[in-house]
Amino acid sequence: MRTTLAYTSARILLLxxxxxLLYLVGARGILLLALxxxxxxxxxxxxxxxxxxxxxxxxxARIRPAQPLQTRWIERxxxxxxxxxxxxxxxGMK
Numbered sequence: 824m825r826t827t828l829a830y831t832s833a834r835i836l837l838l839x840x841x842x843x844l845l846y847l848v849g850a851r852g853i854l855l856l857a858l859x860x861x862x863x864x865x866x867x868x869x870x871x872x873x874x875x876x877x878x879x880x881x882x883x884a885r886i887r888p889a890q891p892l893q894t895r896w897i898e899r900x901x902x903x904x905x906x907x908x909x910x911x912x913x914x915g916m917k
Contacts, residue, residue: 826878830871830877838863
């Protein structure tokens with residue numbers, strides 16, 4: 824949770840810095856917002872890659888314990904009724 828908050832805060836800070844710099848250059852209105860989002864997006868892609876990796880690792884560590892439950896559900900065999908229906912709908916049989 825803390826890594827996500829740190830990454831999100833850094834992204835917002837980059838957006839604000841980009842807006843201030845573009846305002847000083849002379850961008851105004853919707854152009855200011857559009858350029859700020861583009862510039863901060865590119866800057867965060869380059870500058871925050873390490874934080875993004877740390878955040879994704881922390882999120883994956885939280886998600887990984889839930890995977891065995893999903894796998895068990897997927898590997899369960901089909902009931903006989905569904906297997907018969909599947910056989911009757913196969914392309915080779917009419």
